[in-house]
Amino acid sequence: MSINEEKNIRKTNSIQQIRYVCAIAAMHSASAIPRVIPITHCGPGCADKQFMNVAFYNGFQGGGYGGGAVVPSTNATEKEVVFGGAERLRELIASSLTILDADLFVVLTGCISDLVGDDVGSVVKEFQTQGVPIVFAETGGFKGNNFTGHELVTRAIIDQYVGDYEGPRERASVNVWSLLPYHNTFWRGDLTEIKRILEGIGLKVNILFGHESQGVSEWRDIPKAQFNLVLSPWLGLQTAKHLEQKYGQPYLHVPVIPIGAKETSAFLRKVTDFAGLDTAKAESFIEKEEATYYRYLEDFSDFYAEYWWGLPAKFVVVGDSAYNLALTKFLVNQLGVIPGKQIITENPPEEFREGIREQYRTIAEDVSTNVEFEEDSYIIHQLIRKTHFGHKPPIIFGTTWERDLAKELKTSIVEVGFPTSYEVVLSRSYIGYRGALTLLEKIYTTTVGASA
Template sequence: MNCEISEPRFTCALGAQNTVLAIPRAIPIVHAGPGCSSIVSAFAQSGYQGEAYAGGNQVPSTNTDESNVVFGGERDLRSEIESAMQVMKGDLFVVLSGCTAGIIGDNVEEIAKDYAVEGLPIVGTDTPGFKGNAYHGHEAVIKAIINQYVGNVKPNVQKGLVNVFADVPAQNPFWRGDFEQLKILVEKLGLKVNILFGPSSRGVEEWKDIPNAEFNILVSPWVGLEVVELLKKKYGTPYLHYPILPIGALQSNDFLRSVAAFAGIDKEVAEEVIQKEKKRYYEYFVDTADFFSSLQNNLPYELYVSGDSLTTFGVTKYLENEVGYIPSGIFVTDNPNQKNEEKLRELFAKEFPNYADKIFFEIDSEKIRDRTEPELKKTNRALVLGSDWEKVYTKQSGNLFQYISAPIHQQLIVEKSYVGYRGGLRLLEDIYNTLFEGKTITNQTYQAKLA
């Protein structure tokens, strides 16, 4: 049986390296073979996200070889840990094991504990590729930090303090902007947010503050559920599970109302925030009416989306409910297990009852192409949201394309996000600005049409 994946969408569990690097001043120490860390770093360059504080060629690695397979690699790992802590300035060190260490049984967690008992900020976790993909590695690292670094402390619950869990850093090229915008949305309700990852985070200070939160917010269909369940069990912290990325007015309204109700915030306070945001949003939205009416015969309406379940469901709901697109092919690429896949199918059927047969779970981009390209050749009224893998054949068919998922190597992404009210407007701009590219329509034909 051929299990080869053509045109992959994610890395192995060692992709957790990028989760560590997303925490300000956190440093991964990789116990794996030569090249493993570099491959993971290369994937993180989707959207040219940069190396972060200690990424790229700076990542300490044991570069295990044949001798380690025979005699074990724990001695080399101890040497690497001591060297890294001596040379590199970090607030938290996270030891990650690759396939070699996983096969021969090197116990990175126990080794990390030997240094942690001396008061050093270090944890260890198993992330060999055969255990899962980057989504698995992401959850494994978070749980390791909570169990080994934050530890068994007694919570000092602070009213109005919340932890927010959402995107998988680097795996989603828009993660930095998404976290920042989620933080901004929640803070509009008067809550204080530990966002944990990215430039808006206070680093390990926030992680130590995790047990003191009044509640947790998980913005994700399935990734992170094990984390918030752990926090509920360990510290008694309740959580709000919001499975769809809030994009545009309708979803943002619902998200804010859900958070406000869970937090026990006065309904009038929440509605005042929502009305203010809606007013601004629709003033801009209505101003696009002339553009849409003048180009109505050129506008696409068939929608194809490829990406992780969080982003895919969010953009699909926004474009169907607020812009009028018809979902024609929604491809979920984050490879959930069978149990989570069933939950995602139920969620999709609930949110899109008329299009329950349009969702597909596929991690191979070549197979996504086999399903999508023949349909695109029959029309020039389609919009495809996806990655580099979808761009070429979409452009060749004369249809519209917009990036929303990795890999992305033809666009620089700094702090772009489609989350929230402003994010919905930004997505609208990005989609329809592509009308002036390629075969669909040019600036000259647009001006002629106005005349």
Template sequence: MAKAAKKIKVIEQVRYSCALAALHSVLAIDRAVPILHAGPGCGQRLSTALSTTNGYQGTGYAGGHAMPCTNSTEAEVIFGGEKKLKELITHSLEVMDADLYVVLTGCTADIVGDDSTEVARGFQKQGKPVVCAQTGGFSGNNFVGHELILGAIIDQYLQPSEEIEPGLVNVFSIVPYYDAFWTGNLEEIRKLLEAIGLKANIIFGPGGGVNALNKIPKAQFNLLLSPWIGLTNVQQLEEKFKTPYLHYPVLPIGPTETSKFLRAIGKYAGLPSEQVEASIAELEKPYDYYIERSADYLLQARVGLPSRFITISDSFYALGISKFLVNDLGLLPGTQFIIDNIPAKYQADLEKEFKDLSPTISAPVVFTNDSGTIREKLRETKFRGKPLILGSAWDQMIAKELNGYQLSVSFPVADRFILNSTYIGYNGALRLAEDIFSVLVSSNY
């Protein structure tokens, strides 16, 4: 008797990319250049997905068509591509002005079995700043790729420091380019830490770069501001340099969570509590002013408030936004969809955070990377009014179908142009409130 055919699971509109897409983490480091050992077209397609059509961020100095690439073909599959990679690195060192060169491998190189790390090691022996990360697409998604790149830099490039700089904090948090708001968010984190008397060492974006990388071993401690991404990296730094780390899993959005975050940081850093409280009081004043000024609109509810809010996002934004909307704006949550393929060992901790959004309010969580599944569950939900969907540009149609509101906050943000906007902290919360209520107001026109 013939066996029944296996059902094939088709995933619609996956909201992340492959490990090689973490080339953007290299592009986000000033004076660093990615060198791709991959097939033709991989880099350009990933660049289009994560930068060009995700907030229209652009490609930068060494992105897009400027990225050095072996463009591996049938010849490299048959005979191997190590010789071609060595030639490419040699020429890249000659023509690309940079202080760090990061080789990233694609599926072709990793399947064939090219020892790309050994090729990079040959240049390291010559004193050249070249490292290699094995980022074949089957290694995982771009979150895993981000960790692999940081891991390669820590292992192959960073050197121990004889001195520790008091108050210097390495910040590991959101994934560059994947988060269309990454530059503004990281800058706001810097401002928050500096407001309580710490020095933020942020690798990615303006003010960071290879100089910031070189400072990593000098830090008093590492801050991981993330539910799970980057945990392996701060543990790696602890093992290599004996640098302790603080893991704070919630992206601080709004006064409730941001003040809680700053108190936790201040306590861990050994700062005087009165110093931290004085800074918090000053930081909260502008937020209180603008929210109080908008009370006429918010309290009279001239436009119908959403019955429930839904997040369709990575674990960073889903948790941070939910806590802000519940604790600071008083909105009620519906199902929260987590789309970053979070490893099972971290899911229970995240579910606990959603269970305790406030002393009396919790939210159900669904872990899925399938947009089709998300749409089916939303269609099955009986909303008493208009829902607010905080997701991506792909969610415009389901929001319209449900007669709801929609705002793109997570990949792909293809319907917005982003420069330095932020949703983090007190200022970022004001911007998020502006964006949400502007959607509500505009729906009447």
């Protein structure tokens, strides 16, 4: 591509190979809650495209009980644009209640309904006054991406379904706000591991999303929890602050999702201290988990010592901030690999970016690195091409969009984010104690396979 063509692309503000979708994709945040079904008030094909992009060609995760092909949609046409789609939505909700069995319905709006000004709140309220468990969130594409939509949906459920609460708190209980369901390819296995290790130190855990969640009963119990845990660089912080204001609940923000024994043990000790848990019980669990982890790592060390000369010395991470930061921390501190280029792709709100940058500046006691925020794959790949990595190319932790780049650089790639179209993901996890071992297997199986 010529320089002039590159300038023209920048002038059009186009983004090549997008790494997120629009706000209505928060339908996946709704369907990630057991027995919750989203209802979409949008144009024809919108809901299907969200499913195919986020849940199918991203680990082939499937739609679950209430997602995928199950999701009802108004499929708004020119008629709804001219005359409004409120009546069409009313008919769809009534039909959905007749056909579908759910504990909660979540109505999400698309660009058409938001632009023409359909009073979705009034339509939904008609059903709410009849005792129907249903809420709504305005998630037109111009509101932002699916990270923004996620916060809108969680707040809608809290305010419209959970409601007010002035009862007692349950000590040693926590609500967890962490990975974005479905967008993060490994969210199901990761949330399972997060719940397991938090229960191991003595907490009752409302994991809220995924197969380990108890569904809407957990959401009903949100106000009863002792505190909220935000386990991500920024996603969930707005929700936690809202809960602090609404219920007076404190929250603990841990920006780095833990991978490996060192980071996971430090994380658990921080939570133990914040929640005032039994230190002896927590340390007993940590000691047991570390012993198992390091036994496997000892076995791995024979391979690592023998093949060190053929393994990558530097790495690149391209993806959303949650996994980007977690992987960088693990690779530097646990494996001693050198950070080459870190690029965050989900367009975090400006207010959180400096805090994220600071995490990279202090990635280890003796290691500091910079991070860049970029959404356009063309620019991302140019940045990587122009980076000098020494005599050997880095291993790339990225997405399907980086596969051709990896071939060009003659290096290996581990797909760790949206879209991940060359992995089938069921319950795999890359975090915590157990997930780190799986990640090690994946990294070095990929590396050895590439050299064969």
